[in-house]
Amino acid sequence: MGGQPTEKSMDFGGSSRRLLAQLRPERALLTVALVLGVAAVALTVVGPKILGHATDLIFAGVVGRQIPEGATKAEALDRMRQEGNGRIADVLSGVDFTPGQGIDFGAVGSVLLWVLLIYVGASLFGFVQARIATTAVQRVVFRLREQVEEKLGRLPLSYFDKQQRGEVLSRATNDIDNIAQTLQQTLSQMMTSVLTMAGVLAMMFWISWLLALVALVTVPVSVVIVAKVGKRAQPQFVAQWKSTGKLNAHIEEMYTGHSLVKVFGRQKESAETFRKENEELYLAGFKAQFISGVIQPAMMFVANLNYVLVAVVGGLRVASGSLSIGDVQAFVQYSRQFSQPLTQVASMANLVQSGVASAERVFELLDAEEQSADAADAPKPGRVRGEVSFEKVSFRYEPDKPLIEDLSLTVRPGQTVAIVGPTGAGKTTLVNLLMRFYEVAGGRIALDGVDIAAMSREELRSHIGMVLQDTWLFGGTIAENIAYGAPEGTSMDKIVEAAKTTHVDRFVRTLPDGYDTVLDDEGSNVSVGEKQLITIARAFLAEPEILVLDEATSSVDTRTEVLIQQAMAQLRSGRTSFVIAHRLSTIRDADVILVMESGRIVEQGTHESLLESRGAYARLYEAQFAQPVAEA
Template sequence: MAGPMGRMMAGTGPESRTLDFKVSGRRLLGHFRPERLTLYAMLFCVVLSVGLNVIGPKILGRATDLVFAGIIGREMPAGSSKDQVLDSMRERGDDDVADMLRGTDFTPGQGIDFDSVGRVLLFALVVFTVAGLLMAVATRLVNRAVNRTMYRMREDVQTKLSRLPLSYFDKRQRGEVLSRATNDIDNIGQTLQQSLGQLVNSLLSIVGVLAMMFWVSWILALVALVTVPLSAVVAARVGKRSQPHFVQQWRTTGKLNAHIEEMYTGHTLVKVFGRQDESARQFAEENDALYEAGFKAQFNSGIMQPLMFFVSNLNYVLVAVVGGLRVATGSLSIGDVQAFIQYSRQFSMPLTQVASMANLVQSGVASAERIFELLDAEEQQADPVPGVRPEELRGRVALEHVSFRYDPDTPLIEDLSLVVEPGHTVAIVGPTGAGKTTLVNLLMRFYDVTGGRITLDGVDIARMSRDELRAGIGMVLQDTWLFGGTIAENIAYGAAREVTRGEIEEAARAAHADRFIRTLPDGYDTVIDGEGSGVSAGEKQLITIARAFLSDPVILVLDEATSSVDTRTEVLIQKAMAKLAHGRTSFVIAHRLSTIRDADTILVMENGAIVEQGTHTALLTAEGAYARLYKAQFVQAVAEVD
């Protein structure tokens, strides 16, 4: 299990870098370039919608003025002009009332003009309806742009994962990588859907409302702007406090997912060794860490909205006081003050919305940073273009002074030379850590050599494309891998072309898997999951061997391929392997030396070097490292029988 390694590496590598909010935010927006036309259409709809919403309060203010003028005019003597009525009030000493009514357009003796009021209200209804429809269209366009962008980002992540070297996955927990490819991308999509359109709408609303406020009364507009610096300080302080917690929240989410994935895939092992309590304790620790990070992030960002509402109420009080004084002096009509108070609310609301969206934006950018870390990871060396391939693939493999090390400071294989002729079977044996599997990984180009070269039929494999190289190699690993699907589909996975059911069954018979497959409820159409539930470990191995049969490779690699089968089945498989290996170059990694007696050449590796090579009989006669390994296994086998 990868858990201990993953825990040892926690806090190292790119995951420990801090979030660069501005750079990551700009880079995230850069992914929307292919959606420029959609975003331009969305922006056009938002501009029109905001413009209509902005003039709405002014229209309603006109309706208020008409109603107020009708009420005032009805109380005035008919036949007089507005100026005559105001002069009469001043002569009576009602200067304050006269000044207030100076800004009202009333006609003495005339009541409320309901026709005019109705037309104004109908116009306002049309304006707000069209504004709402335009905003609905803009929202649909935003969702379309976001979903397409997330679709491409998922493709980028999938493509990147296929280009990453095996060393990348060796150093990270599988669940943590999966969390980036699933949870983080989903979080980015939800963040953009909830905030992108609303953010544009809020920013345009601020500009439009501010312009209307200066048009109605520049003095009141300046009063409303008094609280803006306070709002900016609140948003900046709260955002700075909550930003690191969002980064930690998603890092902890990845760690928790990695632990859950490990415990699920290894649940049998956990139960066998009685580690349920330890697993539960570790889960509780990771869960508590996620709770703490999430709580701090949400709490710190959550106080943004009440603080902004407080600032908004201060703004409302200031505007109401100064607006009342302006009406009293006749500088503004009541309708204009009413409109301005609505504008004041409209101005404060988008400011509050922008500040409140900070938690969403910070969470999304934190996830984007994790995705960008994955996309920026160093890739495996690119295939040469155009790739070189042998004129005829015969299977001659040569290792010329090959050196390799996982860690630059720790040599593993040094100056290894080997020639394997076509059709020969080479068995590789040695103690654990001797470099047996590493040698196969180098042949498959899962890793590239750090010195020397490996040739296939005279062509350096580094000059071949990986697909062409691996197309001629069939591989059966000790750790079986099956995917969710039918058994027939799992066997057919080994073929690069469409195969018939007959070919699938023939491969299964060659691997001695046909008998047990036909005993299953649906035979070859039996559906199994990725863990191979319903079939034993040995039966899973037989299915993977049948997959290798079907691939018809030039080079065959068997890494402990018979380790999970019983002795009788092992004998059958050895006979089948002999048939499969006829005319093919075969590399067999084995711990049970009884399975490789018939190999053309046996290589004994220790500390990354070949210390012995020869046939089974010759190596036993030499009484060297191979003989010691063989005798140790023979003594062990006799002891087990006794």
């Protein structure tokens, strides 16, 4: 089997119990389904017994017709023994015949009609029970998806920094779909199978305790088979779904960056990575299905063994006159009915193990450490003026790697603060701390004198507009994308006004459907610069008190950049603005320019004063605009 598995289930029993606990809110529906299941099973297990009575009536009629009239059953049996036919007499002693009387077709027809009604009733009860169980399962999965969606909203940004996007998506989609399939296919069937085994076992003991004990001999064998095989299969199911997540993550990354993959000629490397991860998924899936698939033929062998034992012992009991042929016929049917649900329960082991493996992955996501909850009585600033102060702020992504230490800064309302510095200096981190995407390790950040750590995140972020270098558009019209951050019911006139201010209107008018042009989630039907303009228009329309621009003009041409700078000057009027920029030409008119290096502010001042000081800013400026000198 390729050696011992490398991935093992963390807690199969605990995850199973936790998954079943998700069914608690559906107790009422499941109780009704259980009652209907009991009714369906009761009717199903009664059927063979009644059908066996019809067999007895037919056999009694056949025997009675061959024995002359005028004698009782006892006299006829005594005559057979006197004639040396004692073994036949023993067999017929268990048959309720009347000498000289043939088959009572009326009685047989009545019995068959009852059997027909019983089986129809059992089918109806079973149908309704399956429908109710399906409803309960879909409600459970609906709530589980809601829990995952809400959890994703409560997770800190650091969680997503450490997880591949495709892996998270796989847990939220593939694994939950697998849980739904597992519950859908096993819950109703498991309930019916267990009830059937209990009902059939009761009928078997009613007919013959000896045959019932013979049938039960094979149960321990079945339990051992399921336990042994299941123990080997479960780790493979865990590996299968982990490999699925890794493969999805790779596909998502390669699809998102397919242009770069082609540009840098990495198709072969990408295909090789896909081949390896696909091979891992194939092997894990093959082992999981093959090992768990052994259960079905093994259980069929045990069922056939049980059938042989029942047939032999039952035949001997008929020969001794202890049982009627009809009872043995019913018992043979019951032995099949007993073995079939036992086999079904065993064969569902692969589904259950696969579902629990997926449940472990989903519960791992649900158990991930969340960002701290907002206080119920979180303070709110009165009228937000936009004064932001960093007071001895310290922060580090890794405990042993300091990034920002003892940083203090005060930004007055309406000021435009530009933050520059080399890559990794902490510019974007500063903004992330302001937005509370990360929490400060020391010190505090205040908005109009109120500690933002005490404010609710929703309240804080409602006053901040953000435009990032990486644009984000969703599947919808251009108008809907612009109005994304605005209050509901924003008029089309305001949307168009924001678009005109940010020079979006000029290219939207050239599109066939104008503002009703539908964008896909990648925004592939507009250019990169146009996507950036749409996100800038979105920030304009939201009218926040604080504006954060992180390389917001990096994807537009020089002419458009000049126009956007003019528009942003209007937007920044009366608002506090943080501008992160590498292109220093875009921040010359900033009120304050902060130069950061290694998490510290090494310089601050206006564009002219920093150039005059001939420090870090001047070196950055000269490096960016100095003309190369060519020597012969």
